[in-house]
Amino acid sequence: MLSDSLILKIMRIKSLKPVEMARYALKNTLFYKKFYKEWDGRSFDTLPVMTKYDLVGVSPYDLLSRQFKDQAYIYAETSGSSGAPTPSFLTRNDFKGLLGVTRLTPYMKEIKKEMGNNRTAVNGLTFGFTIAGTSFGALMQKHGALVAQLGTRSTIATPQRTAETIAKLKPFTISATPLDFMSWMEIIRVDLPSKHDDVIRNLKFLLSTAEPCAFSRKQQIERYFNITHVNTYASVDGLVSIPCPCGEMHLLKEMHYIELFDGQMNRIGEYGTGRLCFTGLIRKSTPMVRYMLDDVVTVKASNCEHGFKKSIMPHGRYELSMELNGKTWGNLDFEDIIYRYGLFMNYTIEVCSDVINIRLEEYPIAKNDYDITGLTREITSLTSLKCIAELLPLGSITDIRKVREAKSVIKVLDLRDCSRQLMPQIL
Numbered sequence: 001m002l003s004d005s006l007i008l009k010i011m012r013i014k015s016l017k018p019v020e021m022a023r024y025a026l027k028n029t030l031f032y033k034k035f036y037k038e039w040d041g042r043s044f045d046t047l048p049v050m051t052k053y054d055l056v057g058v059s060p061y062d063l064l065s066r067q068f069k070d071q072a073y074i075y076a077e078t079s080g081s082s083g084a085p086t087p088s089f090l091t092r093n094d095f096k097g098l099l100g101v102t103r104l105t106p107y108m109k110e111i112k113k114e115m116g117n118n119r120t121a122v123n124g125l126t127f128g129f130t131i132a133g134t135s136f137g138a139l140m141q142k143h144g145a146l147v148a149q150l151g152t153r154s155t156i157a158t159p160q161r162t163a164e165t166i167a168k169l170k171p172f173t174i175s176a177t178p179l180d181f182m183s184w185m186e187i188i189r190v191d192l193p194s195k196h197d198d199v200i201r202n203l204k205f206l207l208s209t210a211e212p213c214a215f216s217r218k219q220q221i222e223r224y225f226n227i228t229h230v231n232t233y234a235s236v237d238g239l240v241s242i243p244c245p246c247g248e249m250h251l252l253k254e255m256h257y258i259e260l261f262d263g264q265m266n267r268i269g270e271y272g273t274g275r276l277c278f279t280g281l282i283r284k285s286t287p288m289v290r291y292m293l294d295d296v297v298t299v300k301a302s303n304c305e306h307g308f309k310k311s312i313m314p315h316g317r318y319e320l321s322m323e324l325n326g327k328t329w330g331n332l333d334f335e336d337i338i339y340r341y342g343l344f345m346n347y348t349i350e351v352c353s354d355v356i357n358i359r360l361e362e363y364p365i366a367k368n369d370y371d372i373t374g375l376t377r378e379i380t381s382l383t384s385l386k387c388i389a390e391l392l393p394l395g396s397i398t399d400i401r402k403v404r405e406a407k408s409v410i411k412v413l414d415l416r417d418c419s420r421q422l423m424p425q426i427l
């Protein structure tokens with residue numbers, strides 16, 4: 001297996017300049033040939049920004065580079081929760097490269113060490129269009145794990161059935177969205193009490209992606225289940241961050257050129273807080289150039305002890321964000337405050353002109369340890385709005401026994417006249 005420094009060296013060699021990737025895309029794909037009709041091929045800064053709306057009605061094959069049309073071997077789509085799904089093709093080398101990058105997380109050493117005791121992993125992310133499941137499963141297998149791939153093949157993996165399988169296999173790692181993971185663990189606790197302690201004792205890691213998860217929520221999950229929760233911010237479009245034990249998620253300059261934009265689509269720069277636009281610098285099979293991923297993120301320089309230089313923190317989707325008290329609030333900004341006051345199963349928030357109403361859903365193993373007064377006080381002090389929180393029993397928002405057909409995206413509703421929220425077309 002390649003060493004970490006060799007992986008970085010290969011990336012450095014393969015990495016193109018942003019303008020070189022734009023020229024490549026123009027020359028090799030039908031989509032960019034039309035999209036860049038006016039571009040003189042000289043300056044990157046004069047390129048139009050591509051949004052997901054530019055891709056509505058476009059054939060996925062128009063984004064596939066003609067150079068790689070015989071080599072593509074994975075097709076994936078974003079969940080579409082942001083509007084229209086963005087297509088993505090990967091060649092065998094792209095996929096291997098992706099695994100190589102994912103491997104750079106310092107967590108991988110801890111995971112490998114644990115495999116000496118128990119190497120069973122349950123991959124509960126395979127149900128969907130993204131490549132999260134495929135890559136988590138392959139990554140674990142590559143490092144010697146025995147992987148149960150649960151999803152939809154001939155039978156659908158219902159929450160009960162998944163919980164039963166977890167109870168039987170007693171894995172050391174589960175990959176899942178936090179909401180699914182917490183559902184399965186609660187089903188095991190209630191339906192299979194004699195197996196519960198054994199499952200908890202064996203479990204060491206939760207690997208999650210796909211569902212945005214605030215830092216405080218990750219910390220509460222770690223605390224209540226006594227595990228390490230490795231949460232990754234990544235997207236099928238090709239954005240990959242590296243989760244790190246230092247608490248940050250890192251970016252590699254060889255992989256992406258990041259630009260941030262403000263609400264009026266003025267370019268802010270490469271660091272700061274703004275709407276995320278990126279150019280993939282390595283993967284040529286589906287070139288992504290000046291692609292507006294459109295999450296609100298903070299990008300900053302990093303002093304990480306593991307040697308990473310840059311980090312990214314997502315705040316939530318721009319089109320679901322809002323202005324409050326002179327600040328842009330994403331879904332995750334609310335979530336981060338909420339989970340500082342306990343581990344909830346789920347929540348919904350309504351922002352009105354004079355009050356913020358929060359519905360909090362209890363998670364049974366954590367229900368004696370909530371500080372609702374502290375929570376409302378903090379929200380009020382940060383937003384200058386009165387805050388009313390209601391604690392509801394499990395089941396009020398989430399049906400833990402039902403297969404989830406949609407991502408849990410719309411948690412914070414802005415009901416004010418000044419709202420700019422755009423509801424996704426597909427959930």
Ligand SMILES: [Zn+2]
Binds near residue numbers: 245246247305306308
């Ligand atoms: Zn770090």
